[in-house]
Amino acid sequence: MENGGGNLDAKIETLLNVEKQMRQAGDVAGTRKAVSDILQLCFDARAWKTLNDQIVLLSKRRGQLKQAVQAMVQQAMQYIDQTPDLDTKTELIKTLNSVSAGKIYVEIERARLIKKLAKIKEDQGLIAEAADLMQEIAVETFGAMAKTEKTAFILEQVRLCLDHQDYVRAQILSRKISPRVFEAETSKEKKKPKEGESVVEEPPADIPSLLELKKVYYQLMIRYHSHSNDYLEICRCYKAIYEIPSVKEDPSQWIPVLRKICWYLVLSPHDPMQSSLINSTLEDKNLSEIPQFRLLLKQLVTMEVIQWTSLWNTFKVEFENENNMLGGSLGEKAAEDLRLRVIEHNILVVSKYYSRISLKRLADLLCLGIQEAEKHLSEMVVSKALIAKIDRPVGIVSFQTAKDSNDTLNSWAMNLEKLLDLVEKSCHQIHKETMVHKTALQV
Numbered sequence: 001m002e003n004g005g006g007n008l009d010a011k012i013e014t015l016l017n018v019e020k021q022m023r024q025a026g027d028v029a030g031t032r033k034a035v036s037d038i039l040q041l042c043f044d045a046r047a048w049k050t051l052n053d054q055i056v057l058l059s060k061r062r063g064q065l066k067q068a069v070q071a072m073v074q075q076a077m078q079y080i081d082q083t084p085d086l087d088t089k090t091e092l093i094k095t096l097n098s099v100s101a102g103k104i105y106v107e108i109e110r111a112r113l114i115k116k117l118a119k120i121k122e123d124q125g126l127i128a129e130a131a132d133l134m135q136e137i138a139v140e141t142f143g144a145m146a147k148t149e150k151t152a153f154i155l156e157q158v159r160l161c162l163d164h165q166d167y168v169r170a171q172i173l174s175r176k177i178s179p180r181v182f183e184a185e186t187s188k189e190k191k192k193p194k195e196g197e198s199v200v201e202e203p204p205a206d207i208p209s210l211l212e213l214k215k216v217y218y219q220l221m222i223r224y225h226s227h228s229n230d231y232l233e234i235c236r237c238y239k240a241i242y243e244i245p246s247v248k249e250d251p252s253q254w255i256p257v258l259r260k261i262c263w264y265l266v267l268s269p270h271d272p273m274q275s276s277l278i279n280s281t282l283e284d285k286n287l288s289e290i291p292q293f294r295l296l297l298k299q300l301v302t303m304e305v306i307q308w309t310s311l312w313n314t315f316k317v318e319f320e321n322e323n324n325m326l327g328g329s330l331g332e333k334a335a336e337d338l339r340l341r342v343i344e345h346n347i348l349v350v351s352k353y354y355s356r357i358s359l360k361r362l363a364d365l366l367c368l369g370i371q372e373a374e375k376h377l378s379e380m381v382v383s384k385a386l387i388a389k390i391d392r393p394v395g396i397v398s399f400q401t402a403k404d405s406n407d408t409l410n411s412w413a414m415n416l417e418k419l420l421d422l423v424e425k426s427c428h429q430i431h432k433e434t435m436v437h438k439t440a441l442q443v
Helices: 002-025 028-044 048-060 066-082 086-100 104-123 127-135 147-163 167-174 180-194 210-227 231-242 251-267 272-282 285-289 291-301 308-325 332-353 359-366 370-382 405-442
Strands: 356-358 389-391 396-398
Touching: 002 028, 002 048, 028 048, 028 066, 048 066, 048 086, 066 086, 066 104, 086 104, 104 127, 104 147, 127 147, 127 167, 147 167, 147 210, 167 210, 180 210, 210 231, 231 251, 231 272, 251 272, 251 285, 251 291, 251 332, 272 291, 285 291, 291 308, 308 332, 332 359, 332 370, 356 359, 359 370, 359 396, 370 389
Parallel strands: none
Antiparallel strands: 356 396, 389 396
C-alpha cells in the first residue's frame, strides 16, 4: 500500500511539472489535460483525500487558467456519486464548493454542488441548515443557467423555507418567479435554435419540464397561502393547476382539483374577484360532472336567503370527505368560515330587497340571535362590503345610502326638469287636439 501511495505521488509530481510548463506557456488544452489526468489518477487509486488536496492545490497555483479550473470542477463533480461513503462525499462537495466560491465561470457548478449538499443536510433532518445553504445562491442572476433549472432551484429554496416554517422568506423567494414564465415558454423554445450565439447551458436530465414546475410552484403557493387561510389565493392557485393541459385531459386529476376550486370559492369572502371566479367556474362544462358542487355555487350566486342548517346537512358529508382527502386542511376553522360566508351572503340578499328592516326580523331571516346578527352586520359595514346604519334604541337597520346635499339638489332639479317636460308635452298634445277639432268643425 505504501509503495502504491508513493507511486501515485511520483506520478502526480510528474504531471504537476507538465501542468506548470503548459500553464506558463499559456496552453489551455495542455493545462486542462494535465489537470484532468491528475484527478483521474487520484480517482482510479480511490485516494479521496489526495484528490481533495490536489483540487485545492491546482486551483491556487499562480496564474491558473479559468478553463483548467472549470474543467477540473466539472470532472470532479462526476466523481461525487461514486464516493464510498457519505463523509467522503460531503468532504468532496465542500472542497469543490470552496474552490468554486466567488468564481463567476463556475457559478452554475457551485449552485448544483450546494443543491447536493442541501439534499444531504435535509436527509439528515437539518432542514434549517439546508435552507440557509440554498439561500446563499442567487440563481436569478445566472445568465448561463437554463430557465427550467433556475426555476427548479428557486422552487427548492421556497420548499425548504416552508418546511422550516419561514413564511416571510418563502414569500420573498417565490416573488423571484413570475407566473408568466410558465405561459410564454413554449413559443420561445422554438426560437432558441435560431440564436447562434446562445450560451445558455442545457439543464441536467433530472430537471422537470416547465409545466411540471408550474404545478410544483402552485402547490408550494397553496402551502404558503394555507398558512394565512387566504382562501381566494388558494382557489386561484388551484385554478392555475386546473388549466395545465396534462391535468385538464385526465378526469382523475381535474375532478379533485375542481372540487377544491369550488370549496375555496365558497369559503372566500365576497368581493368582485370572487364573484367573477364563481361565474367563470359555473360556465365550465366540466362542472356538470360534479352536480352537487354546481348546486352549491348556484346557491351563492342566486339572490335568495340560504338556510344554513339545510345547506350544512346537504354538504356535510362532502365537506368531511374533502377534509380527509386534504389531510385536514379544511378543518374546524373552515367550517366556521363557511357558516360566516353564508351569513354574509344572506345579509347582502336582505340589503338588496329591504331599504329598512327591524333588527329582530333581520335576526329571524339569518336564523341568529339579535346580538350575533348585529355583530355580523357591523363587521360587514366596517369591511365596506355594504352600507348600513343601525338605530339601536328603535332597533331599525337602514340600508339606504346617506345622500349628499348636492345629490339631493341634483335629484330635485332632475324631477323638476321631468315635470316641466311632461307639462310641455301635455300642452302640445292639447293644442294638437284643439286644432284637429277646429278643422273638423269648419268642414
